[in-house]
Amino acid sequence: MAPCLCRCRCKLLLCICSPCILLTCLFIYVVLAVCFSMAPSISPIGASRPLPLYFAATGASKAGFLASYPLNDFWKNYLDNRAMWNWLQHIMDRLHNPILHSNTAGRNNVLSLGDLFPVLGKLKCKQDHSMTKFMSDFQAMPRQIQDFVSSMHCRDYPLLIDQPRVCARRPDLREAAPMLLLAIKTQVHDFQNRQAIRKTWGRSGYVKGLVGKGGIVRRVFLLGNREQDEHLYIDGLLEMESQRYGDIIQWDFQDTFFNLTLKDVLFWQWFSMRCPHARFVFKGDDDVFVRTPALLDFLQSEEVKAKVSNSSGSAVKLEDFIIGDVIISAVPVRKNSTKYYIPQTFYEGLYPPYAGGGGVVYSGSLALRLLQVSKRVHLFPIDDVYLGMCLHRLGVSPIHHPAFLTFDFPKKEKKGPCANHTILLVHKRSPAEMYDLWNEMKSPSLECRNATLRVQGTGKEKSTQVTAERLPHADSIL
Template sequence: MAYCYYRWRRVLLCLCMPCILLALLIIYIALMVCFNMTSTTSSILGALDTHFIAPGSFRNDGNAPIPTNTFWALQPNKDALWNQLQRLIDRQYNPILRSHSTVGARKSSVVNDTSEGSHFSLSRVSSQMADFEKLPNHVRDFVRYMHQREYPVLREPTRSCEKGGRAEGNPQTPLLLLAIKSQEENFANRQAIRQTWGQTGWVLGKRGKGGLVQRVFLLGKNRAKAALNVLPLLELESQQYQDILQWGFHDSFFNLTLKDVLFWDWFSHFCPHTQFVFKGDDDVLVQTPALLDYLQEQMSQARGIRGLRSLIVGDVIGAASPIRDESLKYFIPGSLYKGLYPAYAGGGGVLYSGLLARRLNQVSRRVHLFPIDDVYVGMCLQRLNVNPIHHPAFLTFDFSKKEAEQPCRYHSILVVHKRSPAQITQIWMDLMATKSQCSNATLRVEESDGKGVTTKSAIKY
């Protein structure tokens, strides 16, 4: 019996030993392969394509690059001041980092909060910006007061935008509100606009029925003693035309953003059902009848104003870099802001829907003020996931040399920038005089030829 037991044990050992050794060899090989793959990941990524495709994707023309840096900034306190301040606000509203109840609780205008979570105290500004004392005075003034956005209203129209009620579609509800940024002493600019493209009431389109137009000029306050001489004239102007909306902040280039923010709030209270807003400078010329035709066409295509809740049109600038040249008025120091600007519509004039104006009013409460007003609007649009639409009829600079020779050139634009009051008056008279001659004029449009080359062509509006 014992002899049989030992005999079978030797047989089992002979059969199992090769299997055990083979299994160990396989495990060893697998471990070595895994080790080599881990140690050569960087070289493999460098040799392969630098993009990956998400599972289930059927297209590979928009692949995201493989990240090479950390997702979160390791030292956020080393970033520019505006970026630090905005990061705090964005994280408070981030649904991943904050619960829904927490986000809802923060909707009480966090940007006006004086706590450490919303903005740095003035005593810490110089510690956050190493070059603070070396910056120009207007930059330092902005940084000192960038958290302040509540200012008294000095003058405002006594008439509401919507005389006949506030229901959408009411014939007394304006189709278009012209909101024009001006300054106290710019009497000639405002008067030229009132007599030409800024006329109020029912304005006929070039081809369509037109619509009801209202007007308001947006002003700050001039600190200069010389400005005291204009105050009596400004008061008479305000009483006669009822189109002056003025706040008690210093009117400067870096404070133009305040005109947007305060206007959106005023608009939401007094013109909430106005369908469209044109916001521009007082040195632009607008071909208002053609603009009304364009709006009627857009509403027809969208089947009503509700389909245009995100409409914003202008001369769109994308991926622009901050200007670091201190001699220019657009100068933004690296200690204040880092990164590219979001897409924004510039050039002195932009058109957007009234629904979007009310949404901008809401989202602006959680976006820190930025010195350049057009860029700030782009920052707000970015958080609303709204993309501005580029239209070549919003002429930022001037006509090309070839276009300047065409007699009907001003019939081909909706907005043109940098025109004096005398030029605005003369151009408007020419537009009226050549109306029949240029009846077939078409708006400026840019089209791609499919080879990356942009060309101009014409379409009827």
Template sequence: MARCKCSGRAFCLCLLPFLMMSHLLVYIIVTIFVAMSYRPEPQPVSLPLHFIAPGVSSNSGALASHPLNAFWNLRLVEGALWNRLQHLKDRENNPILRGNITVVRGPQNESTDPFPNDGSPLCQPDHLLASQLPDFNTIPEQMKDFVLSMHCRSYTLLKNQPDLCNGQDTETDAPMLFMAIKSQVGNFENRQAIRETWGRTGLVQEESGGQRWQVRTVFLLGRQDVTTGPHPDLEALLQLESSLHKDILQWDFRDTFFNLTLKDLLFWNWLAVHCPQAHFIFKGDDDVFVRTSALLDYLNKHHASLQGTNKKVKDDFLVGDVISNAWPSRQPTAKYYIPESFYKGIYPTYAGGGGVVYSAALAMRLREVSHWVSLFPIDDVYMGMCLQRLGIRLIHHPGFLTFDLPDAKKETPCAYHKVLLVHKRSPKEMLTLWRVLKAPLAEC
């Protein structure tokens, strides 16, 4: 056997491969640790205004920008409370460190839920969180309330509709579209206008005159927020409404703007138990107008176009008014104000909360991943955070007008020809628009 005789310079050449391998090993280890550390984002020079949050609608193409990195490498900014909490969650659930754990859930048995309750049954305020926010005493009251209870995820269901999807277990009988509308106790007129117009429960025909599909509508409510001022006692009226229409879901949390995220989480849990067979979910506000028949047309054509494709492509479906490059509002008087001490960085791409449609399969995945995402006070941004961690590519549709039509076109029926959703409309405007659009239109 040949022997390698190394001396002097030749000895260094013999060691070179070993030195290169050791340097490569050190580089890999350092890279992993850096990836798990915070990386500050550049701050914007100016903040463009937007209705949901500062940003712009993504209308340059059908697909919005999507995350290129895995969910645990978020480049979060050090210092802000939410960023620090989320960094801990991401490290805790880093598949490199913890391994790939597949969770199997029993949708018919919530007692087997592997995810623990984030708060006690009564969910007491967590003043430790408040102590970690240096300007806690100076931020607006609704932000204070959110911080104190952002660990709470389980609330008592006060009004339930467990039989809403009974007898619809087959593929053809299951709801093609399940409409989950965010409402408040006092918005009786809005709910009734929706029931009489675009949110009617039952068989609804596609606009093109094609198939008729099952549509189910439910309204998501918390309890009246006494901190916003005196309210008349509407409990008896709400109970009567719930008994009559059987479409009210109400949970025992204060119904405030910053608690809208809870309606998403709690609805996903309810859906997994009581209507997992639904095909598509519409989540929207009770002051939007939806052309339901046109939406069914779009969903059926989209579903048909995916025949024979990968099941994951069908399941990872979400369409709406996609917003990207949005930054938090830093104006303390603004509705969407988020202090820099709570959150730093740009918002992920998300769909405007006025109305969005996604597959029921995606709803179940959102339900799963939401346990790894700290609650955020703006509901559509929070869903964007969950979608980012799932690596979902959002579909932008120009027919979702979450910022309304131009004033000059609001009264023109033909302007609604390609609209799927428009925001916002009063109960009277909903009824009027429904009647106008039901009449045969002249050539548009």
């Protein structure tokens, strides 16, 4: 009986202890497995195992057991100052870099050229040659380059003629703010162009779309001042024109080709005060033709797309919307006999993507942002390129659309009978041609009534290198 009782006790003890022993072994195994997995693995030669390629950026250190780190600086402390504009803008970009200057991130502090160079900040809007020392060949430059460099510090010019009520709400119209503001660059003596625009595609008021409801359109012409040797009676004629049509905006600066950039900057400032609620802005030249009803339909379709893409269904401001004939990887013209000439001592490198200046459309909210960013982008002689520089610093990419023909119809393209009904804009057209096109648009043939917008061009717009055909007067661009 005693031996049997002893065997039973042994079996009972074994049954009770075995699970405890197994659980203890399992616990020890788990602890050791976790510890080994967390410990750094050592290769046979005692060095750290190299990181996978997708963890190590190009130019990173891979030596020893330390984490990879960049071998070179992210931003250059110094820039070769052979090109004056690049050097000045390099300083400005560094001052507004939110990583290098995190204590100013999120603020609206915008430093201007006068902040960087106090001497220039005290100058009035007249020529000063203190900056010309940065261009070794300044004296050999064409007169237009010399004049621009000597006055590029100034962008505060007084208004001579203003239109404070052009975007004001009117009792007879249903909308409080314009859907589209036409801002057209012109010169004092180009009255025929302005008159043709007023009577054709640039009519102010309610404009019906081809298929949509349309919207309110407003019009302003942007002018500088005349040459000093012109007759004074022109001032009186321009004042009479302003009183008659209420669409003239004039600033007191010399209206030259290289000062077209001033019209952009000063217009953005005027827009922020006089017409900030306009939904879209068309900025173009006075020798283009625009199918305004078709453009309104197109813009309304873009607004619908933006609303659909917004999950809440509320209105979207299209803050990054800008569309036109986009040119990419354009090179500066180095032939000093052309008006587009930019010397290498002034600017080096390719131009950022930009829309051809014959005509471009952007949202009103983007116009307000362009005003702010322009305060930290130094003026550039070519207005189209300057807009691209501002967009680049906003992180905005312009949208290319083949219906914007800022260089006219391609020469090699066969023009069909309804070709004019497939565009949104075409450049260049005389006043007589504007009237003819307008009459054609008002009474389209049966064949052309259902014509759709161009959806593809000849393929040049997709090129990564601009050619002489894409750059006006660039028969010798290098």
